Amino acid sequence: MKTANLSASAARLHRKAMRKKYLVRALHYFVMLLVALITMFPLLWSFFASMRSDVELYKYALPFSWHTIFPVEYTFESYRVVLTELGFPRAAFNTLLVIAIQIPFACLINSIAAFAFTTFDFKGKNALFAFFVVSFMIPGEAVTMPLYQMVNKFGWVDTRWALIVPGIASGLQLFLFRQFFADVPSALIESARIDGASWTQVFFKIMVPMCVPIYITAALMIFMGEWNSYMWPLLVARREKIRTVQIMLAVVKMEHITLWSCMYAGAVLSVLIPVALFLPLQKYYVEGITAGAVKG
Amino acid sequence: MKKLLSLALVVMMLFGAVSFASAEKEEVTLVIISQAAWNDQMTEMVDLYYQETGVRVVLENYSFNDMLNTIEVKIGTGSEDYDILMVDIPLVSSYARRGMLADLTPYFTEEDLAMLPSAAVTASTYEGKLYASPICNSSQVMYFNTMLLEQAGVDLSELQNATADNRVTWERVAEIAENALQVLDPDHSLGIIGMDFQQVDRVYQMNQLPNSLGGLQVDETGFSLDGVLNTDAWKTALTWYQDMVKKGICSRGITASELPNYFYSDKLLFMIATNEMPANFVKKEMDHWDCMPSPCFEGYEDKVATPTGSWHLGVSAYSKHEDEAAAFVKWMTCTEEATEKFYELRGMLPVYATLLEKLAADENTPKNMKIAISESQNTAYPRALTPAFNEYSSVINAVWSDTRNGEDVDETIEWAIEEFEAQTLKYKN
Numbered sequence: 001m002k003t004a005n006l007s008a009s010a011a012r013l014h015r016k017a018m019r020k021k022y023l024v025r026a027l028h029y030f031v032m033l034l035v036a037l038i039t040m041f042p043l044l045w046s047f048f049a050s051m052r053s054d055v056e057l058y059k060y061a062l063p064f065s066w067h068t069i070f071p072v073e074y075t076f077e078s079y080r081v082v083l084t085e086l087g088f089p090r091a092a093f094n095t096l097l098v099i100a101i102q103i104p105f106a107c108l109i110n111s112i113a114a115f116a117f118t119t120f121d122f123k124g125k126n127a128l129f130a131f132f133v134v135s136f137m138i139p140g141e142a143v144t145m146p147l148y149q150m151v152n153k154f155g156w157v158d159t160r161w162a163l164i165v166p167g168i169a170s171g172l173q174l175f176l177f178r179q180f181f182a183d184v185p186s187a188l189i190e191s192a193r194i195d196g197a198s199w200t201q202v203f204f205k206i207m208v209p210m211c212v213p214i215y216i217t218a219a220l221m222i223f224m225g226e227w228n229s230y231m232w233p234l235l236v237a238r239r240e241k242i243r244t245v246q247i248m249l250a251v252v253k254m255e256h257i258t259l260w261s262c263m264y265a266g267a268v269l270s271v272l273i274p275v276a277l278f279l280p281l282q283k284y285y286v287e288g289i290t291a292g293a294v295k296g
Numbered sequence: 297m298k299k300l301l302s303l304a305l306v307v308m309m310l311f312g313a314v315s316f317a318s319a320e321k322e323e324v325t326l327v328i329i330s331q332a333a334w335n336d337q338m339t340e341m342v343d344l345y346y347q348e349t350g351v352r353v354v355l356e357n358y359s360f361n362d363m364l365n366t367i368e369v370k371i372g373t374g375s376e377d378y379d380i381l382m383v384d385i386p387l388v389s390s391y392a393r394r395g396m397l398a399d400l401t402p403y404f405t406e407e408d409l410a411m412l413p414s415a416a417v418t419a420s421t422y423e424g425k426l427y428a429s430p431i432c433n434s435s436q437v438m439y440f441n442t443m444l445l446e447q448a449g450v451d452l453s454e455l456q457n458a459t460a461d462n463r464v465t466w467e468r469v470a471e472i473a474e475n476a477l478q479v480l481d482p483d484h485s486l487g488i489i490g491m492d493f494q495q496v497d498r499v500y501q502m503n504q505l506p507n508s509l510g511g512l513q514v515d516e517t518g519f520s521l522d523g524v525l526n527t528d529a530w531k532t533a534l535t536w537y538q539d540m541v542k543k544g545i546c547s548r549g550i551t552a553s554e555l556p557n558y559f560y561s562d563k564l565l566f567m568i569a570t571n572e573m574p575a576n577f578v579k580k581e582m583d584h585w586d587c588m589p590s591p592c593f594e595g596y597e598d599k600v601a602t603p604t605g606s607w608h609l610g611v612s613a614y615s616k617h618e619d620e621a622a623a624f625v626k627w628m629t630c631t632e633e634a635t636e637k638f639y640e641l642r643g644m645l646p647v648y649a650t651l652l653e654k655l656a657a658d659e660n661t662p663k664n665m666k667i668a669i670s671e672s673q674n675t676a677y678p679r680a681l682t683p684a685f686n687e688y689s690s691v692i693n694a695v696w697s698d699t700r701n702g703e704d705v706d707e708t709i710e711w712a713i714e715e716f717e718a719q720t721l722k723y724k725n
Contacts, residue, residue, distance in 0.1 A: 054557055054561075055557070055560050055561045055581075055582075057557070057561075058557040058558055058560070059562065059563070061487060061563075062486055062487030063485045144369060145369060145372065145373055148369055148370070152373070152375060157375075157377065158377075234358070234362055238356050238377070239356075240357070247362070250361070251332045251333075251357075251359045252359075253359055253360065253361065253553065254331075254332075254333040254359065255331070255333065255360040256494070256556070256569075256572060257553075257556060257576050258554070258557075260557065
């Protein structure tokens, strides 16, 4: 009898513990869902706003109701305008072309420079490195005018060169590469050198394969930077044929009127491509960013 | 030998003839920095110009905000790629002072200028020289939502019969709006706005309130607001506007790019807006509206001041084709043919005298355009004439914005005077 009571009591305790566990887990999921909803809300809002007319958008703004977010009449007119009249596909192609050319050059040049800073000792190394690091702390707008003058003198204005070349050398990427390379054991490089590997072989056969995450990180950073770049392409891409996504999207804001639903449609479309790229590669991105954060 | 020499001579002559012919055929192509929103109409205009003169004009389009930044950087750095600029009128003196615009005085005769509004010519003139010519003008009209006002039981005849000589007062508009809101949205849960300004918290439209009380834009030097803002006219206007916001008649927190949407969506009763607005009403299928002239303040019926000024064309100081560019500007802004065509295409308030007369006399001219023509000829009040217009507008915009958000009016005025003083020091040294 006593044993039965004990086991019943144990079962009760177990059930209570399980209930508590499920409750905590449910609470956990609820909080996560809430945070996710809060995070997703602006995106969802943009998504649904892109499928309704401007008039409807404001008509149902207040009082807050189901139709404040969800359209009464779904329409894809704004997508039609963005994709055909405003020329989103061409602008997206232009942006992707610039990025596709810029990424390999930027990764190569910045990582070679970082490799030199990590591996070799030379006079003024620290001062030169500090100079490069400071360069990425200067806001882009501050150097716009002199840079434009320089690019204009080269005759690059209104060509893709002006969109690609100035973005190749980057103090930030050089810094990231250097931090990552600094964590590679020097014994590896020394043993390769002892085995007769040239510096080029050391770089391409040891450093590059070992540092894939930082290359992916750098590539993603270039991608995001160029995809969202606004002021510089605005100045140097004169012809509509070579204009980039953000410049194309800005056209919806006119002097007396803003095409809100087109703006939302453009925003949704311009988010899709980076997200599609970012999601599968995000673990490398995090790895690359945190590299060198902790010295062990 | 003789044969050889003759042959050489013939060859040389042929070359000469060919090069002469090619020089004759050399086409001038002008590049104009233009607004993307005007692309269709401007394309037709430049095509027409090409047919008439053989001079090709290429449009380089930018969105409204981008165009101003682009001009600052490109012309500011002496780029020779551009010949003609679309210039927002208050920026003429700023551009001229910085040597960005070519002097157009030699290209325009007295007779030419007599065909343009004197306010526009004055605003385009800096230190006695003409730097731009107006392509269009603008004025303000008070639009009202007839459906909502009728639902609120407002007798529209008072509004519909208002004329420039018999205006409805601001106080009366506020009263009508307040009463209508009591019926339509007593607890403000529907978010209906009583009355507002299309370009809320921007110099262009908001300054009409103090200007209509006798207030000035800026002092004579163009670099000080002392004796301008700290006057009864400005204090009364700012306080009145703040009261309107506090009472919930005017909106708070809505930007200029959003505000017209409230009118199209039946969420705004009265809206002061540009005369071009009906084109947007058509696009948004908003057909229950009417309009009347801008209101006046009680006791200041003779002081009505309406915003004016719009886009001008100027020639870049770095253009390699100044003569051709000036000829295009003159054709576009100062010929009956081009101004009529542009009006037909874009419907903006024209500036050319004969066209204005024709439109004023035409029974088919829309009501909003007739009001705008009348205002542009009688009550138009130009924006501040100062080379520091960028600084001026940023300070005054902040004054309107802070007032709207409930800042103390006197403190805001004091701050603005000091801030403008500080920001214009660079022009004085």
